[in-house]
Amino acid sequence: MTAPSRPYTDSPAPDVAASERVAADRSTRRPVLLFFHSAVIWLLIGSLLGLVASLKFTFPDWLTGQALWTFGRVRTAHLNAVAYGWASMALIGVAVWMIPRLVRAPLHRPLVATAAAVGWNLFLVLGIGAVLAGWTDGLEWLEIPYPIDAVVAVSGGLMAFSVLMTVARRRTRHFYVSVWYVLAAMVWLPIIFVTANLPVFGGVGQAALNWWYGHNALGLWITSLSLAAAYYLVPKVLGRPIRSYSLSLVGFWALAFFYSLNGIHHLIGGPVPTWLITVSITASVMMVIPVAATAVNFHTTMLGRFGTLRHSPTLAFVVAGAMIYTAASLQGSAEALRTVNRVTHFTHFTVGHAHLGVYGFASMILFGAYYFIVPRLVNWEWPRPALIRWHFWLALGGIALYFVSLTIGGWIEGVWMLDAARPFGDVVSVTKPYLVARSVGGAMMMAAHCVFAYHYWLMVRRRGPEPQEPAWAEGRAAG
Amino acid sequence: MNRYLVIFLGAVATVTFAFLVLVGLPQEQLADVGAPAALRPYSASEQAGRARYVSLGCHYCHSQQVRTPAFGSDSARGWGRASEPDDYVYDRPHLLGTMRTGPDLMNIGVRQPSRDWHYLHLFQPRAVAPYSVMPSFPFLFRVKDQAEMGDVIVNTPPGLVPAGKVLVARPEARELVDYLRAMQHDYDVRAAAGGGR
Amino acid sequence: MPRGTAPSNFSGAMSPIAFYILAICLVGAIIAGAAFAWAALRGEFTDAAQAAFLVFDDDDAPRPSGPSR
Numbered sequence: 026m027t028a029p030s031r032p033y034t035d036s037p038a039p040d041v042a043a044s045e046r047v048a049a050d051r052s053t054r055r056p057v058l059l060f061f062h063s064a065v066i067w068l069l070i071g072s073l074l075g076l077v078a079s080l081k082f083t084f085p086d087w088l089t090g091q092a093l094w095t096f097g098r099v100r101t102a103h104l105n106a107v108a109y110g111w112a113s114m115a116l117i118g119v120a121v122w123m124i125p126r127l128v129r130a131p132l133h134r135p136l137v138a139t140a141a142a143v144g145w146n147l148f149l150v151l152g153i154g155a156v157l158a159g160w161t162d163g164l165e166w167l168e169i170p171y172p173i174d175a176v177v178a179v180s181g182g183l184m185a186f187s188v189l190m191t192v193a194r195r196r197t198r199h200f201y202v203s204v205w206y207v208l209a210a211m212v213w214l215p216i217i218f219v220t221a222n223l224p225v226f227g228g229v230g231q232a233a234l235n236w237w238y239g240h241n242a243l244g245l246w247i248t249s250l251s252l253a254a255a256y257y258l259v260p261k262v263l264g265r266p267i268r269s270y271s272l273s274l275v276g277f278w279a280l281a282f283f284y285s286l287n288g289i290h291h292l293i294g295g296p297v298p299t300w301l302i303t304v305s306i307t308a309s310v311m312m313v314i315p316v317a318a319t320a321v322n323f324h325t326t327m328l329g330r331f332g333t334l335r336h337s338p339t340l341a342f343v344v345a346g347a348m349i350y351t352a353a354s355l356q357g358s359a360e361a362l363r364t365v366n367r368v369t370h371f372t373h374f375t376v377g378h379a380h381l382g383v384y385g386f387a388s389m390i391l392f393g394a395y396y397f398i399v400p401r402l403v404n405w406e407w408p409r410p411a412l413i414r415w416h417f418w419l420a421l422g423g424i425a426l427y428f429v430s431l432t433i434g435g436w437i438e439g440v441w442m443l444d445a446a447r448p449f450g451d452v453v454s455v456t457k458p459y460l461v462a463r464s465v466g467g468a469m470m471m472a473a474h475c476v477f478a479y480h481y482w483l484m485v486r487r488r489g490p491e492p493q494e495p496a497w498a499e500g501r502a503a504g
Numbered sequence: 505m506n507r508y509l510v511i512f513l514g515a516v517a518t519v520t521f522a523f524l525v526l527v528g529l530p531q532e533q534l535a536d537v538g539a540p541a542a543l544r545p546y547s548a549s550e551q552a553g554r555a556r557y558v559s560l561g562c563h564y565c566h567s568q569q570v571r572t573p574a575f576g577s578d579s580a581r582g583w584g585r586a587s588e589p590d591d592y593v594y595d596r597p598h599l600l601g602t603m604r605t606g607p608d609l610m611n612i613g614v615r616q617p618s619r620d621w622h623y624l625h626l627f628q629p630r631a632v633a634p635y636s637v638m639p640s641f642p643f644l645f646r647v648k649d650q651a652e653m654g655d656v657i658v659n660t661p662p663g664l665v666p667a668g669k670v671l672v673a674r675p676e677a678r679e680l681v682d683y684l685r686a687m688q689h690d691y692d693v694r695a696a697a698g699g700g701r
Numbered sequence: 702m703p704r705g706t707a708p709s710n711f712s713g714a715m716s717p718i719a720f721y722i723l724a725i726c727l728v729g730a731i732i733a734g735a736a737f738a739w740a741a742l743r744g745e746f747t748d749a750a751q752a753a754f755l756v757f758d759d760d761d762a763p764r765p766s767g768p769s770r
Contacts, residue, residue, distance in 0.1 A: 042758055046760055096564070097560045097563075097564050129758065161559060162597065212519075227598065228534075231597060271750075363575075375603075451635075517729075
C-alpha cells in the first residue's frame with residue numbers, strides 16, 4: 026500500500042477515495058455489465074456476418090437462395106451490428122463506468138441507464154432484422170429505418186440523462202480529459218443522428234449529409250469515446266499521469282474542429298462543388314495536428330515504461346490501439362489527397378482503412394478496457410491468462426492480415442481501374458486472391474472473439490480459482 | 505476545463521459549423537438546380553425497381569457517379585459523361601455509392617439496353633461475365649415447366665436451367681430491369697427546355 | 702495534379718460562396734479566440750498539470766508517490 030500523496034488540494038483522503046470508488050462501482054455495476062454483455066454478443070454476431078459477407082466474394086453463389094442472405098443485406102447487417110452493437114455499446118459501457126469514478130459521484134439513477142441498454146438492444150434487434158428483411162433507408166451508416174431509429178433516440182436520451190446528472194452532482198473541481206471526450210460525444214451523437222435521419226434531403230445534398238454524418242459517427246462518437254478510454258487506462262495502469270495535459274486540450278479542440286469537417290472526402294471527384302471537396306481535404310490533412318498531439322502525449326507518457334506491456338493485458342491492447350490510431354489517421358490524411366484518392370477511391374483500399382480504424386484502433390482499446398474494468402465489476406480475476414494471449418495475437422494478427430491484403434489488393438485494383446485499356450474483368454480478377462487473404466484475416470478475428478467471449482463468460486460466472494492477485498500484475502507489485 | 509458549458513457550447517458550435525459548411529451552404533448553392541428538361545421522373549415501375557435495388561444493397565458494389573477525365577478513366581471506359589448535381593434531382597435516397605466492385609451504373613441503360621442481358625445477368629452473373637463476384641439473384645425468377653400467358657420468358661443459354669424448363673422473370677425482376685434501363689444520363693445537362701436525349 | 706473540376710454550372714458561383722465561407726470562418730475564429738481568452742483569464746488553464754492527477758483519485762492501482770511530475 027503506497028503512502029498517500031496529495032499532489033493537489035482537491036485530492037480526497039485515501040479512506041474517502043476508497044469509499045467513493047466503492048459507491049461509484051456499485052452504482053455502475055448493473056448497467057455497465059448489461060452494456061458489456063450485449064456488446065460481446067453483438068461482436069460475435071457482427072463478426073460472423075462479416076465473415077459470411079467476405080466469403081461471398083470468393084463463393085458468390087453461396088447462400089443466394091433467398092434475399093435474406095444476399096451480400097447487400099449481410100454486409101449492411103454486419104456494419105450496423107459491429108458499429109452500433111459491439112463498438113457503441115462497449116464504448117457506452119466504458120464511459121458510464123468511468124464517469125462516476127472521475128467526477129467522484131455515483132451514477133445517477135442506474136436503473137435509467139440499464140433501461141437505456143435494454144432499449145439499445147431492442148433497436149438493434151429490430152433494426153438489423155429490418156435490414157435483413159429488406160426494409161432499409163438506403164444510406165450507408167443510416168440504414169436502420171426511421172421508425173426504429175426512434176427507439177435508439179429514446180435510449181440514448183435516457184443514457185445521456187443518467188450520465189449528465191451524475192456530472193452535475195460532481196465533487197471534483199476539474200474535468201479530467203476523458204470526461205471532456207465523453208461529454209462532447211454525448212452532445213455530438215444525438216445532433217448528427219437526428220439531423221441525418223430527417224427525411225428532407227435528396228440528391229447530391231443528401232450525399233453530402235450522408236457523409237457529414239458517416240464520418241462524424243466515426244470521428245465524433247467512436248473516436249471520441251475510444252480516446253476517452255485510452256486517456257483513462259494508460260495513466261491508470263502505468264501509475265503515471267498524462268505527460269502534457271495542455272497538449273490534451275489542443276488535441277481535443279483540434280479534433281472537434283477538424284474532424285467534423287472531414288466528411289466530404291468520401292465524395293472526392295463526385296458531383297459536388299469543388300470548394301466543398303477542398304474544405305474536407307484540407308480538414309482531413311489538418312487532422313495531423315490532433316493526432317500528433319495525442320501520439321506525442323501517449324508516447325512520452327509511456328517512455329521508459331514499455332516493459333509494462335509484458336505484464337498488463339490492458340496496456341498491451343490499449344497501446345496497440347493507440348499506435349494504430351496514429352497510423353490509421355495518417356493514412357486517412359494521405360487518402361484524402363486528390364493524387365492518392367484518384368487511385369484508392371471505390372476500391373478495397375478504403376475498406377482496409379475503415380477496418381484499421383474501427384477494429385485496430387477502437388476495438389483493441391475496448392478489449393483492453395474490458396480486461397481492466399470487468400474484474401472491478403465482478404470482483405474476480407480473469408481465470409485463464411493464456412486465453413488473453415490467444416485473444417491478443419489472433420486479433421492483432423487478424424487485423425494485420427486483413428489490412429495488408431486489402432491495402433495491397435485495393436491499390437492494385439485502383440491503379441488498374443485507372444487504365445482504361447484494362448478490361449473491367451481483369452480489375453475484378455486481380456483482387457480475388459487478396460479477398461481470400463482478407464477472409465483468412467477475418468476468420469482469425471472471429472476466432473479471437475470466440476476466445477474472448479468464452480473467457481468473458483468464465484469471468485462473469487466467476488469460474489476458476491479464487492484470485493489471490495491479478496492474473497497479470499497490473500503494476501500492483503510496485504506498490 | 506471545469507465548465508460543462510464550455511464543452512457543451514464548443515461541441516455544439518463545431519458540429520453545427522461543420523453542418524453549415526458541408527451541408528447547409530452547398531444546399532443553398534444547389535437550391536436553384538432544377539430538373540434537366542431531358543431527365544424525366546421515374547415511372548412507377550422504375551421507382552419500384554429502384555426500391556428493390558436499394559433493398560438488395562446493389563449500391564454497396566456499384567457507384568452512380570461518373571468522374572471527370574482528370575480523375576479517372578470513367579469516361580474512357582464508356583461509363584458516360586461526368587455526372588452533375590442536376591442528374592440526381594429525382595434520387596431519394598441518393599445512390600452515389602462508394603465501391604466499384606462492379607462497374608458504375610449511371611449510364612447502364614445506354615450501354616446495355618437489352619432486357620434479356622439484364623435478366624440473365626441478375627439470374628446468374630457468371631453466365632455473362634465469368635470473372636464476376638456479383639451474387640446471383642435466383643429468387644427474382646421462377647423456373648417453370650411451362651410458360652403461361654403473360655409470363656416474361658428469359659432466353660437462356662443451354663445448361664443454365666434444367667433441360668425442358670423455362671426461366672420466367674418475376675415482376676420484381678421486371679421492375680428492377682426497368683430501373684436499370686432508365687439509368688441514362690447522357691443528355692446535355694445544360695440544354696434548354698425541349699432538348700431531348 | 703488533377704483539379705477535378707467537373708464541367709459544371711458553378712462558374713462564377715465560387716466568388717459569393719467563398720465570401721460567405723470566409724466571413725463565417727473569420728467571425729467564428731474571433732468568437733473562439735475571445736472565448737479562449739476569457740477562459741484563460743478566468744483561470745481555467747492554470748492548474749492543468751494538476752488536473753492530470755485526477756485519474757488517480759479513486760485509490761485504485763498505483764499512485765505516483767512524491768512530487769513526480
